[in-house]
Each structure stands twice: as structure tokens, then as C-alpha cells.
Amino acid sequence: MPNIQWQKSSYSAANNECVEVRAVDGAVELRESDDGHVILRTTPAALADLLQGVKAGDFDHHA
Incomplete structure (x- = not known):
């Protein structure tokens, strides 16, 4: 498999948890x-x- 670069969001936290x-x-x-x-x-x-x-909020579950 080729070494393809990972992309992360520009909204990622400064501590690189994303x-x-x-x-x-x-x-x-x-x-x-x-x-x-x-x-x-x-x-x-x-x-x-x-x-x-x-x-769309399909996974928003409110108790």
C-alpha cells in the first residue's frame, strides 16, 4: 500500500487530538x-x- 498522507480538519485541537x-x-x-x-x-x-x-441529527438521542 502506498504511503498516502493522512488529512485532519483545520478545526482540530492544538494538542492534535483529532x-x-x-x-x-x-x-x-x-x-x-x-x-x-x-x-x-x-x-x-x-x-x-x-x-x-x-x-440531520439522526443520531441525537435525548432521554
Whole structure:
């Protein structure tokens, strides 16, 4: 696998605790910057669906 650079949000905390993302072989990989050996791999469509759901409040659960 090529050494593809991880990208992080410009909104990341100064202490570098953030989620990083990169595209590899048609997939999207995500990791936490402070636990870089754990990588979640998904499709661009699945990530887009997740982000749309987050923005729409689909995962907001109020007791």
C-alpha cells in the first residue's frame, strides 16, 4: 500500500487530538490521531451517508 498522507480538519485541537482521514484504493480510511494503529475502512458512500445522518441529527438521542 502506498504511503498516502493522512488529512485532519483545520478545526482540530492544538494538542492534535483529532480524527484523520485518507483515501486509499477507492476506500476511505479514518483513525484517531492519538491511536493511529486502529484504522476504520469504509466506502465513500457509506461515509457520506453517516455524515448526512449526523448533520440531520439522526443520531441525537435525548432521554
